[in-house]
Amino acid sequence: MEKPRSYEDFIFMPNLMFKTLGYDLFHTPRSRWRYLLVRGYFVLCTISNFYEASMVTTRIIEWESLTGSPSKIMRQGLHFFYMLSGQLKFVTFMINRKRLLQLSNHLKELYPHKEQNQKKYEVNRYYLSRSTRYVLYVYYIVMVVMALEPLVQSCIMYLIGFFFTYKRIFPTRLTFDSRKPLGYVLAYVIDFTYSQFIVNVTLGTDLWMMCVSSQISMHLGYLANMLISFRPSPETEQQDCYFLASIVKRHQLLIRLQKDVNYVFGLLLACNLFTTSCLLCCMAYYGVVEGFNWEGISYMTLFVSVAAQFYVVSSHGQMLIDWSTNLAKAAYESKWYEGSLRYKKDILILMAQAQRPLEISARGIIIISLDTFKILMTITYRFFAVIRQTVEK
Secondary structure: OOOOOOOOHHHHHHHHHOOOOOOHHHHOOOOOOHHHHHHHHHHHHHHHHHHHHHHHHHHHHHHOOOOOOHHHHHHHHHHHHHHHHHHHHHOOOHHOHHHHHHHHHHHHHHHOOOOOHHHHHOOHHOOOOOOHHHHHHHHHHHHHHHHHHHHHHHHHHHHHHOOOOOOOOOOOOOOOOOOOOOHHHHHHHHHHHHHHHHHHHHHHHHHHHHHHHHHHHHHEEEEHHHHHHHOOOOOHHHHHHHHHHHHHHHHHHHHHHHHHHHHOOOHHHHHHHHHHHHHHHHHHHHHHHOOOHHHHHHHHHHHHHHHOOOOOOOOHHHHHHHHHHHHHHHHHHHHHHHOOOOHHHHHHHHHHHOOOOOOOOOOOEEEOOOHHHHHHHHHHHHHHHHHHHHHHH
């Protein structure tokens, strides 16, 4: 039997995404030289990010350099929305990092730390599923392959007797000549750290949202199990009502925590919906234009990976909705009819409150759920069809 997961297991992956960039949300104590090393790498990644982002924006403004080439427009559009998504998530994360830390610490206090209690909470049931972990692994591997492929291809071309092609990860024109050896090395370092920054921030923020929402779902599931297994009696009215009051208090606390989740991730998810749709459209079109070659296959693989990533995010939003409404169902299926009149009246209030689902809302614009994923894929397909027809005319 698998050992119950600790709270540190739940936050390991989202925390790792930012720690590999040199940013530690929990400020883990370390020696001074290690602190300076990781802090220096974080500064390097941040500088590379904002420098390349400014170059991408400049390139979009200079629209004349892209006209006449649909493939170039789509690739530059892909790069722009990829960059925009990362910038919005990074800024949102940094603005709300203290509130996220408080939310994480609060959830850690609520987490069952004894193995016996962890089994009662069924903590492993709410941990990232194996299929979800595989999706995340594939997404990250695809990004690493796409980051290293231009360098490997340039080296192979040079070794088999051709000239060095100076291929880069991104097509963005920089403020220096990247077609010279030293310029190419500098450009590739900037491209690589910028790429890692965007990928880790994008994946890390999504993982944090999935982590905290699954924790709230876990506590809701535990409350539902407690209600179903409880046996009230008219002779124990006071104890029964006290038990129900403890359920209501815990439910109200979870509602407040869910509001914190919306505050931290609401704007991020609202922007994510738009940028993900645009990303998927650009990737699909660019993959079709390129056809069956290495670059076309790479972008179609990336399309599948990004779509799968958003599906995982949507499924966690759906899980929170399902477990929150399941509390009302559990109250109805419990032995409430064996309790006193006061107990029956009190449980009606709980049922009425629990019928309102806890939702991860993108600033009230749209609710993150599996229905949202369907809407996103529909919008992407229609957008893709319109652009393809427009370009082919």
